[in-house]
Amino acid sequence: MEEKRIGIVTVLYNSEKVLDDFFDSLKRQTYRNFILYVVDNASPDNSLEKAKILAADCKFETKFIANKENYGVAKGNNQGIINALYDECDYVLLSNNDVVLEDDTVKKLYAGLIEADADMSVPKIYLYNSTKLWCAGGKYNRFNNNTVHFGYNKEDCEKYSKLKKVSYAPTCFMLIKNSVFYDVGLMDEKFFVYYDNTDFVYRSQKLKKRLFYIPDSQMQHKESVCTGKRSDFFYRYVYRNRVYFASKHRKFWKLKYLEDLIFDKTIRAIKMKNNRGQHEIVSKALKEGYLLGSKK
Incomplete structure (x- = not known):
């Protein structure tokens, strides 16, 4: 060949x-x-x-x-x-x-x-x-x-x-x-x-x-050797980008409940661990992704 x-x-x-x-x-x-x-x-x-x-x-x-x-x-x-x-x-x-x-x-x-x-x-x-x-x-x-x-x-x-x-x-x-x-x-x-x-x-x-x-x-x-799985960096970009991805490809994105539907389990899990820092990172990431999608 x-x-x-x-x-x-x-x-x-x-x-x-x-x-x-x-x-x-x-x-x-x-x-x-x-x-x-x-x-x-x-x-x-x-x-x-x-x-x-x-x-x-x-x-x-x-x-x-x-x-x-x-x-x-x-x-x-x-x-x-x-x-x-x-x-x-x-x-x-x-x-x-x-x-x-x-x-x-x-x-x-x-x-x-x-x-x-x-x-x-x-x-x-x-x-x-x-x-x-x-x-x-x-x-x-x-x-x-x-x-x-x-x-x-x-x-x-x-x-x-x-x-x-x-x-x-x-x-x-x-x-x-x-x-x-x-x-x-x-x-x-x-x-x-x-x-x-x-x-x-x-x-x-x-x-x-x-x-x-x-x-x-x-x-x-060697999974996540260089970026660090479940790090603050991971949380920010994964959740920001999931929102941005949805805004690019889902026609009903403007219905705000979709954001909550996708992420509330993750947010609740972070709250249960009393990790206020990661909760704030995810909350900011959701808003960042939404704004990023709104600019497309």
């Missing part, structure tokens, strides 16, 4: 501790025709310096984009995507750097995309150092504007070993035809981080782009 050129895009922010495994994974790939685009969002640690040292020991081409401030994951991905398209890459592979790949992850992901005649493809993703799944494809829940990862935290089994079309998957490792970006557009940079991928995939599905889950392609994910 002919190897088309793939542009692998990864965005750094406090990524220093995961880069050894990431670069080692890429060095061992049996699929060789790719360029790595490393976008650093002014990481306060030594992410950029570490990436340059590791890249010097690799045979594949690496291009660096060093931002002077943190522009967010959405814009960082866009910078890499634009460079990959400019370099005439046939496909763009959006990749977190907190991942560990099998030697044939990219090869099988590409082969699966071709076999399924897909526009986009995603692998089977395990929780790091575990036989439990992080994501085996997914779907979008229209009731609460959230997403579902098939198989999350469950032991792998035959159920998750079938190639299939899915309506959602995270872009932490997603292979995408270059034509998709010309039709769907780039990431919405207003999201900054979180829900930018949900928005992109949702827009792609509205245009009937074919997204397939390729179970033969496998990898591990």
Whole structure:
């Protein structure tokens, strides 16, 4: 099978501790025709310096984009995507750097995309150092504007070993035809981080782009190593962006009760823990997301 050129895009922010495994994974790939685009969002640690040292020991081409401030994951991905398209890459592979790949992850992901005649493809993703799944494809829940990862935290089994079309998957490792970006557009940079991928995939599905889950392609994910799950940062952007996402895609958003319907369980849970600080963060995030959506 002919190897088309793939542009692998990864965005750094406090990524220093995961880069050894990431670069080692890429060095061992049996699929060789790719360029790595490393976008650093002014990481306060030594992410950029570490990436340059590791890249010097690799045979594949690496291009660096060093931002002077943190522009967010959405814009960082866009910078890499634009460079990959400019370099005439046939496909763009959006990749977190907190991942560990099998030697044939990219090869099988590409082969699966071709076999399924897909526009986009995603692998089977395990929780790091575990036989439990992080994501085996997914779907979008229209009731609460959230997403579902098939198989999350469950032991792998035959159920998750079938190639299939899915309506959602995270872009932490997603292979995408270059034509998709010309039709769907780039990431919405207003999201900054979180829900930018949900928005992109949702827009792609509205245009009937074919997204397939390729179970033969496998990898591990060190979930939330760089951003910190359930941190104040997490609460602000997840809940702000869920509101903004709803305002973009739900026609009845102006009915204020929808906001309460989506979030009251979360707010009550925070109140029960007597965490006034996080309650204030979520309350402000809801208002921020509502105002952001009102400006579109």
